[in-house]
Amino acid sequence: MWQGQGPAGPLDFLSSGCQDCHRSITILQLISLVLLAALLVAVLVKGSDVPTSQEQQQEQVKQRIHQELDHLKDGLDRLCRPCAWDWTLFQGNCYFFSTFQQNWKESVTACREVGAQLVVIKSHEEQSFLQQTSQRTGNAWMGLSDIKQEGKWMWLDDTPLKWSQYWLKGEPNNMLNEDCAEISSTGWNDNTCSLEKFWICKKAASPCSR
Structure with missing residues (x-):
């Protein structure tokens, strides 16, 4: 089937x-x-x-x-702050050590703009303080020149220079029309004002209000 x-x-x-x-x-x-x-x-x-x-x-x-x-x-x-945070207090004055470089005249202007003056050294203690600080910060312009009259060194406050022991050996020599003074860890040197260097401002410390 x-x-x-x-x-x-x-x-x-x-x-x-x-x-x-x-x-x-x-x-x-x-x-x-x-x-x-x-x-x-x-x-x-x-x-x-x-x-x-x-x-x-x-x-x-x-x-x-x-x-x-x-x-x-x-x-x-x-709190009482006689100096701004980025300034250094020494014997009743505040000092600003620049972190970049300018020529001498620009340094003078920079200090004036913050109510200060390119540093005028008034005492041997102040000279020692700045010279020691220069070991860390480097050479810097100060408020000393013979721009107005060659060989007659004057501070920016129009007082004449009374010291000579801080000049480096053989300085000032005006070798290259050097009319402005710089401070270093070893002493003072005259240099060309158009060169760019660090600078130091100085102004009186602010009194503390009670």
């Missing part, structure tokens, strides 16, 4: 239908997992925007530190 393939029976349809059901269920499961993952990510992101109690405590500590720093700054501002 020949056995051919007959028409599909109920079991065949049921089997095919179940396969479709399995595919649908699998797709639905995948969609559900994706939605669940997206929901978890959204919750985590939202949760990260809300500070924890520990983060709130840390923020409060930071605020208190900033408040204390502000109070400390106010207290420092009220």
Whole structure:
């Protein structure tokens, strides 16, 4: 008896239908997992925007530190400061040692613009202080020249030079039309006024108000 393939029976349809059901269920499961993952990510992101109690405590500590720093700054501002922060106090005067170089006339102007004068040395103690400082800062212009009259050295306050022991050996020699004086760690030297050098400003210290 020949056995051919007959028409599909109920079991065949049921089997095919179940396969479709399995595919649908699998797709639905995948969609559900994706939605669940997206929901978890959204919750985590939202949760990260809300500070924890520990983060709130840390923020409060930071605020208190900033408040204390502000109070400390106010207290420092009220302290007596005879010289500005970048000036040096010595025997009732404030000294500014430049950090870049200019020629002599520009140095004179720079000091005047801050209410000071290119340094005029008034005592041997002051000379010693500036000479020692020059070991660290380098050669610098001071307020001494013979621009008005060759060989007659005058300070910027129009007082004549009374000392000669601080000139380096053989100086001043006016070798290259040198009319301006510089101070170094070893003494004084006359030099060309157009050369760029560091400079030193000087002004009286401010009295403390009580």
